[in-house]
Amino acid sequence: MIRVLFAGDTHGQTAHVDHLLRVAVREGCPWVFVVGDFGYWEHQHDGRLFLDKVDRRARQHGVRCAFLDGNHDNVALLRRTYQDRDDDGLIVVRDHVQYAPRGHRWTWGSSRLLAAGGAASLDKDLRLAVEQRKTDRAARRALAHRNAGAPRDYAGTLWFPDEELTDDETDRIIAAGGRVDLLLTHDKPRDGAPSFNRKTAEAAYPNQDRIQRIVDALAPAQLIHGHLHHRYTQTLANGTVVDGLTCDPAAGHGEPGYRVEDSWLVVDL
Ligand SMILES: [Fe+2]
Ligand SMILES: [Fe+2]
Known part of the structure; x- marks a missing residue:
């Protein structure tokens, strides 16, 4: 068994990631996994500092930090810059900072995980x-x-042109088949219906439809996502339990009923 602290969007906020690392230590989690809009902005000086600081703080806490890509992560630069993988097949960005690329599958504890990042801005x-x-x-x-x-x-x-999951990526994920217990995404599946949702424009739907196709094909027991900056839990018609997580306090400012505790979720895998 392994306990993992899953976290919503961190948007490059070092203090919030540090808070998550402390919660992970308290909760006995060797990993923090951020479901997109992590803050991969290595094209900027501040972005490089963020990665270095997270790496240092994670090492100090004895916790590793992983993430998948959200619409506000520079995924093209990420793909160009890093290819080395750790034992789980996660891409090594820093010694204690790993990236789960779209379509990546791995096992933590007794659970099969699948990452499918991307969303529309x-x-x-x-x-x-x-x-x-x-x-x-x-x-x-x-x-x-x-x-x-x-x-x-x-x-x-x-704005990053590769921000959305593509139809090809979606097709490949579905064609690979296999058992998936926990699907990790940045975007919500189309059928997700949180009580509060700012992402209702038509432009949001194609990516949500791709996530929904994956959910329909692979029927994961659970799906955890970010992007909406809103905490909710919902069981879809096929039985998949969807957990949407809120974000860091800076971006959460103004969200109705924002609580930092809603930005993370501990799961025993
Ligand atoms: Fe976000
Ligand atoms: Fe997002």
């Missing part, structure tokens, strides 16, 4: 507009200071 247009403004400003600055070097292009720094 409903503020995509806003993020692209900010990227463009920054790129334009950099170009104007370079023009004013002719020897300042090539202006920086900010494309791919706020």
Whole structure:
């Protein structure tokens, strides 16, 4: 048996990850697993610092930290940068920080786990507009200071083109078949119906449909996800128990009834 502390979105908030690591120690969990929007922003200085700090704090606590990709993680850079795997087949990002890529399966305790990250950003247009403004400003600055070097292009720094699970990835996960006890995703399955949900725009549905297809095909006993920043538990028609987790306090500010205890869930595997 192994106890794992599953956690909702951490968004690069070191203090919150440190809090989760402390809870993991208290609860006897050797792993914290973050279900996306972890804060993989290694294209920025702050993002590199976040990973280094989490790695250091995890080592100090004697706990390992794993994550799957959410829509706000730079998954293209993650895939390009890291390929080495640990004994569970998780990608090693730092000594104590591991990534579970889409479609990855492994066993913890007596449970078969499957990770399927990705989700759609409903503020995509806003993020692209900010990227463009920054790129334009950099170009104007370079023009004013002719020897300042090539202006920086900010494309791919706020919105990540590979954010959604693809149809191909979904097909491959389903075709692989096999037993899955615990499905870990960032997005909710389409049939998930939490009492509070900000992600109701049409653009959110294709990714939710892909998660639903996986749930229908593999019938996991449990599914844990983040993204909605809302804690709820629901049993789907096929019997899968869905647990949605809320997020770090900084992003949770303004969510109705936010409690930090709702950002994690201890599961005996
Ligand atoms: Fe999030
Ligand atoms: Fe998200």
